[in-house]
Amino acid sequence: MNNRPAALAAALAAAIAVPGLAHAMTDAALADVVRQRLQGDRTGACMAVAVVEQDRVARTFQCADDADAKRIGADSAFEIGSVSKTMTAALLARLIEQGQGSLDDTLASWLPAGTQVPDWQGQPILLRHVVNHTSGLPALPSRLGATSMDDPYANLDEAALLASLGDARLAAAPGTEFVYSNFASMLLSYAVARRAGTDFESLARRELFAPLGMAHAYVNDPPADVRVAVGHTPNARPASPWHFATNLAGTGGVRATLDDMVRYMQGGLGRIDAPIRTALEATHAPVSEQPPMGMNWKRVPVKDRTVLMHEGGTGGFSAFASLDPQRQRGVVVLSDTAWHSIGSLGSLGLHLVDASFPLGKPRREIAADPALLEALAGEYKLQGAMKMTLRARDGRLYVQADGQDEFAMGHDDAGDFFPREVDALLSPQRRADGSYDFTWTQMGGVIPAVRIDRTAAAAPALSPADLAAYAGDYPLMPSFSLNVREQNGVLHAQATGQGAFPLEANAADTFEAPAYGIEIRFLRDAGGQVESLELHQAGQVLRGKRRH
Structure with a gap:
């Protein structure tokens, strides 16, 4: 499942306006859009994509390499990962x-x-805290029992899940902080099935799949005429399927074909008259304003309206689903390749939601600049983890973690390095002084790495009053701004619809968020007052003027 909150990179991409889709999309037009994003992509991914517009549906099945066209089809069932949570x-x-x-x-x-069940000074976890990820429970149960992260939930049963509650301590008072928790979602899946007096798959089939006509959707009991798609890592290697105990599968264990998901979108838009219709509508209503969530749906401002979105991912699959009730529009993207480390499906999915979000382009493998290789070579420490050595040799970057073998990295035209053996990404981050650190992305986590073989410049010493001088709202584009504030002697930033994150000072008027590859540069007017900022991430820049 995709545990990461929505990346700022997706919003950064929306800074460039492109022509809107004036008419209902056809199969051919949709195929052309997907082909532009996917053709020749180094991941080798295949995708099934649909756009629902009132009673019309456009569909396409595309692969990065046309030779793989038979890999998926209308009968292929994909792991939809955390999109399952919206069904729960x-x-x-x-x-x-x-x-x-x-x-x-x-x-x-x-x-x-x-x-x-843990509480916070007597404050209990409510169901509303579970469906908006403010329960305070950790991301994963303590008794996961995973022997391999290729199939992390395979050994977790109901008894171990419930026993993990006895080990848990809440990170914050329920309802106060957004912490994405698959642990809490598995508890909800189990609780819903238990309250209904049946198992989760039977419940989903009776109340959701059958009424909406999702004839090939399932958890652990596939219909006879479904073809189980094979998942892949973004290095084009086959990936192990993920398995869930049936009653825990509501967190990420549903498989569905494209047409199943089309019917789900039509149900969510109220286009199918079924008993579940009003319940689907109820999941869209706000449960909390901060974070902006319905019941397991993220409520995302897009221009003058609110769009419901959720992404999902497993070890070999990615999924994107959105509902735009105001425009009566739904978008589904299913991929037989895990794209979590490279930004998930947001680029394509968001563009199909609203064409003001640029489409992006395929990632193609290219040679790295020798100067970049030399600048990256050195000793690093991953935050909270091991030491890692980077070496430049024969025009390639080589990586060696403590106690492990050295391996070569590929490099793509998005500026990232990637290993061929595992699903991971090394993203160089240029510092204000011209040197480099990097972030390491793997298994849904983004870990900053700091160079340890250099003498670091002392960070500027800033008082709370100094930090308060940067506080304000900085609109970066329509319906998307960055709020900056001082809190307990630390500067924090929070983008629209996302969680707050701390900023570290590294030069005059320059701050970093290494875990997200973000650098923020504040600009002052002639009188020395902060008047605007530049947000740098993934090679892109957004600018916003301060609004007090």
């Missing part, structure tokens, strides 16, 4: 509609009597 939310909403509970019920009341 619909099942919860259906139970609530039937008078079997409320979002203000405690999580504990939906679990077996005697289950130890």
